[in-house]
Amino acid sequence: GLKKKEANVLVVGLDNSGKTTIINHLKPEETKSHDIVPTIGFNVEKFQTKSLQFTAFDMSGQGRYRNLWEHYYKSCNGIIFVIDSSDKLRIVVAKDELDTLLDHVDIRSRPIPILFFANKMDIRDALSSVKCSTMMRLEQIMNKPWHICATNALTGEGLTEGTDWLADQLK
Ligand code: GTP
Numbered sequence: 001g002l003k004k005k006e007a008n009v010l011v012v013g014l015d016n017s018g019k020t021t022i023i024n025h026l027k028p029e030e031t032k033s034h035d036i037v038p039t040i041g042f043n044v045e046k047f048q049t050k051s052l053q054f055t056a057f058d059m060s061g062q063g064r065y066r067n068l069w070e071h072y073y074k075s076c077n078g079i080i081f082v083i084d085s086s087d088k089l090r091i092v093v094a095k096d097e098l099d100t101l102l103d104h105v106d107i108r109s110r111p112i113p114i115l116f117f118a119n120k121m122d123i124r125d126a127l128s129s130v131k132c133s134t135m136m137r138l139e140q141i142m143n144k145p146w147h148i149c150a151t152n153a154l155t156g157e158g159l160t161e162g163t164d165w166l167a168d169q170l171k
């Protein structure tokens with residue numbers, strides 16, 4: 001039969017931001033994990049949206065593994081950058097990592113779409129997606145389409161809005 005279009009998506013962001021929990025929520029029921037542990041290195045996962053089959057590179061966000069991210073920049077068609085909207089102290093660290101990514105030779109001049117998840121919106125006093133985008137200076141991203149949505153990876157709220165946007169960009 002007709003095969004769905006495929007895309008590689010790189011999932012990055014600081015440790016504990018919720019990357020693996022998000023991917024787990026998007027995966028088919030029978031492949032979901034029941035306990036999620038901090039990622040070592042990275043994992044490769046597959047999930048589908050209406051129009052696209054995604055292969056997700058779920059990277060570890062721990063400091064010692066962040067140097068792995070750049071090895072996957074070349075082969076990715078899109079990026080999911082997860083922000084912990086409840087972690088106000090480390091949003092500057094997230095911004096630094098984003099700037100490093102945007103400045104990389106394999107990313108800089110490519111118009112690849114970036115989807116931001118302002119995750120953990122369920123936590124009291126979490127920053128709104130607008131506040132996250134201001135603090136991350138997303139308006140300064142000039143040559144790439146980007147989108148931000150507030151999410152709760154535990155319930156899945158907001159995730160489909162984001163992945164539908166990304167799938168549309170990659171069609
Ligand atoms: P690394 O693999 O270390 O880079 O972390 P990660 O970004 O993959 O985070 P992970 O998915 O392991 O989640 C870290 C913790 O945050 C876990 O205890 C999750 O249950 C919790 N968590 C993830 N998303 C949410 C959310 O939307 N709301 C709340 N309250 N907790 C969340």
Ligand code: MG
Pocket residue numbers: 019020021037038039058059060061
């Ligand atoms: Mg993880």
